[in-house]
Amino acid sequence: MNKTDVLIIGAGPTGLFCAHQLGIIGLSCEIVDNLDKAGGQCIELYPDKPIYDIPAVPECTGEELTNNLLKQIKPFNIKFHLNERVEELKKNQNRWHVKTSAGVEFDVAAIVIAGGVGSFEPRKFPVKECEKFEGNSLFYSIKDKSIFKDKTISIFGGGDSALDWAIELSKTSKVNLIHRRDGFSGAEASAQKVKELNEKGKLNLYTKYQINSVLGDKNIETVKIKHDDGEIKEIKSDYVLGFFGLIMQLGPILDWGLNIDKKTVQVNTENFETNVSGIFAIGDICSYPGKLKLILSGFHEGALAARGCFKYAKPDEKLRFEFTTTSKAAQERLGIKK
Amino acid sequence: MAKITYHAHDNKTYTIDVQNGLTVMEGAIQNDIPGIDADCGGGMSCATCHVYVKEQWLDKLPAKEDGEEDMLDMAFEPKKNSRLSCQLIVSDELDGLEVNIPSKQG
Numbered sequence: 001m002n003k004t005d006v007l008i009i010g011a012g013p014t015g016l017f018c019a020h021q022l023g024i025i026g027l028s029c030e031i032v033d034n035l036d037k038a039g040g041q042c043i044e045l046y047p048d049k050p051i052y053d054i055p056a057v058p059e060c061t062g063e064e065l066t067n068n069l070l071k072q073i074k075p076f077n078i079k080f081h082l083n084e085r086v087e088e089l090k091k092n093q094n095r096w097h098v099k100t101s102a103g104v105e106f107d108v109a110a111i112v113i114a115g116g117v118g119s120f121e122p123r124k125f126p127v128k129e130c131e132k133f134e135g136n137s138l139f140y141s142i143k144d145k146s147i148f149k150d151k152t153i154s155i156f157g158g159g160d161s162a163l164d165w166a167i168e169l170s171k172t173s174k175v176n177l178i179h180r181r182d183g184f185s186g187a188e189a190s191a192q193k194v195k196e197l198n199e200k201g202k203l204n205l206y207t208k209y210q211i212n213s214v215l216g217d218k219n220i221e222t223v224k225i226k227h228d229d230g231e232i233k234e235i236k237s238d239y240v241l242g243f244f245g246l247i248m249q250l251g252p253i254l255d256w257g258l259n260i261d262k263k264t265v266q267v268n269t270e271n272f273e274t275n276v277s278g279i280f281a282i283g284d285i286c287s288y289p290g291k292l293k294l295i296l297s298g299f300h301e302g303a304l305a306a307r308g309c310f311k312y313a314k315p316d317e318k319l320r321f322e323f324t325t326t327s328k329a330a331q332e333r334l335g336i337k338k
Numbered sequence: 339m340a341k342i343t344y345h346a347h348d349n350k351t352y353t354i355d356v357q358n359g360l361t362v363m364e365g366a367i368q369n370d371i372p373g374i375d376a377d378c379g380g381g382m383s384c385a386t387c388h389v390y391v392k393e394q395w396l397d398k399l400p401a402k403e404d405g406e407e408d409m410l411d412m413a414f415e416p417k418k419n420s421r422l423s424c425q426l427i428v429s430d431e432l433d434g435l436e437v438n439i440p441s442k443q444g
Contacts, residue, residue: 045383117377117384123444126415158411180416185408210415228418245412247386247444248377263375284379293379 002079004028005313006306007098007108009086009253012040013295014283015114016069018302023076024330025306027313029112031078032100034085034119039066041116041284042295044246055296065295075335085119087252094312096278110309113265113274113281114302119251123244125156129214130240137219138240148173152236154223156211157243158183163190165241166203175203176235178225182207209233214240261287271308272301278312280305340433344371344389347441356428362437363387363423373439380424382406386444387423388413389437399426399435414442 006022008015011033022029037043042051042062050059060068084100089111091097098106122140124130130138142165149172155162158179163186166177177194184191198205212226223237250263259266259275264287267273272280282301284293291297310319324330331338342365343353356365366374366387378384382405391399396419406425410416423437 041378041383045378046381049383123412123414126442159408180411181407183407185411245385248384263377 001105001107002030003107004030004079005108006110006112006309007032007086007096007106008112008114009033010040010114010116010283010285011035011038011080011082012114012116012283012298013042013065013069014116014298014302015040015112016066016073017299018112018114018282018306019076019078020069020073021303021306022309023073023078023333024324025310025319026329026333027306027309029078030081030106032081032084032086032104034083034101034121036083038070038080038082039063042066044120051295053294053296075333085251089252089256094315109313110278110280112302112305112309113253113279113285114283114298115250115253115281115285116248117250117263117284118248118253120246121249121251122242123247125211125242127211127213130211130242133214133216133220133240137216137238138214138242140242140244142241145169148239151238152176153239153241154178154225154235154237155241155243158185159243159245160186160190161243162186162241163194165243167193167197170197170203176206176237177203178206178209178211180208180210204235206233206235211240211242264291267301270304272305273308280308340428340430340435342428342432343434343436344374345436345438346371346373347439348372358429360428361424362389362426362428362432362435365428366423366439371439373441373443374423375443376424382409382422382425385409385413385422388416388440388443389421389423390417390440391419391421392436392438393419395435398431414440414444 005027006029008029008031011031019029043066047063084102087101088099096108148169152174154176155166156178166175169175197203208228209225212224214220215222222234224234226232265274265281267281267286269288272282274281282305283298339355342356345351352371354369363376375386377386406422410420
């Protein structure tokens with residue numbers, strides 16, 4: 001059991017800055033995120049795209065912003081629980097008992113949901129039968145590539161994951177790469193490599209095709225693909241892999257009794273608490289009149305939510321407002337030596 | 339101002355006056371039309387505002403910018419007439435535009 005003052009759900013910019021604000025006022029926290037790294041949408045959706053509206057930062061990329069936030073919270077030694085999604089939530093007297101998908105448990109005074117538009121999950125095939133094979137002969141990510149050795153694999157997608165795995169697996173397996181158009185969104189060099197391998201007969205490239213159906217008993221045996229002009233091809237396949245990026249799903253948060261409207265959680269603007277005492281929501285996931293989905297708004301919301309958490313974490317103490325410029329306590333927490 | 343018709347997946351049809359300068363995505367969101375999620379808020383980074391444009395409108399719309407086709411690779415059942423509605427900025431020229439909303443966004 002991890003005992004800490006506050007559990008932050010989501011390691012995007014808003015969650016990271018909220019951790020900083022908690023640290024400044026002397027509260028401890030830990031952060032859970034379903035991705036394998038911190039940064040949220042900034043890292044997953046637009047690491048290289050520029051952002052121009054962070055106050056006092058004329059231009060930075062999603063990755064730079066994330067790295068700077070991580071640097072800013074370094075003094076607090078915050079523990080991250082990545083690749084985990086919060087699953088269960090139970091009220092335990094005045095505290096909350098939370099359990100993640102990896103079975104990690106927390107005992108916390110308050111919870112800050114900074115979950116963006118939800119947790120990132122792989123996008124799946126539109127074809128219904130695919131569900132039946134998911135996890136045994138159909139995958140959206142690869143954990144153990146050795147199972148594919150000497151097998152026939154059909155890979156769908158045109159991004160970096162699809163291209164990289166097609167190239168990698170073509171060394172030891174028979175690979176079919178199927179994509180809906182001639183162009184690829186993945187790196188130009190990888191696309192060239194795939195075309196070369198196709199010409200040399202090292203893999204089979206099918207463009208302007210999309211999945212039509214999968215057939216098989218226990219495991220996939222055949223996959224049918226359909227051309228733009230309607231022609232259907234059957235290809236033998238032991239495994240099917242789909243790489244269509246990630247989509248955001250709200251997940252178990254929906255079952256927590258929060259007031260939810262259009263995939264967002266309603267909060268008050270005084271301290272960004274939800275209708276459930278002790279649960280706060282900040283960033284893209286919260287809604288209130290006038291809400292702007294900007295990173296800078298998330299920072300403001302996180303600062304106020306952190307102060308809102310104080311009365312739950314330290315019910316017998318009073319929080320005094322201080323500036324980091326002059327507060328001895330804040331500077332000690334930041335590890336500043338004079 | 340343009341009249342935009344959204345054919346939702348449940349066979350309901352919504353015809354809305356959308357102000358010039360808004361996107362076809364925003365027209366749907368502001369009017370609670372189901373089936374357009376727009377998770378990223380119009381940043382061309384999520385493909386959850388995907389629509390099918392009525393064939394006769396395809397050539398009349400502004401061309402796809404770099405990145406839109408890449409994002410459409412991620413969309414649910416993309417077709418030749420697929421567009422991201424966050425990239426369609428409403429103007430008088432779009433008056434009468436009809437789009438079909440896919441059965442799912444992901």
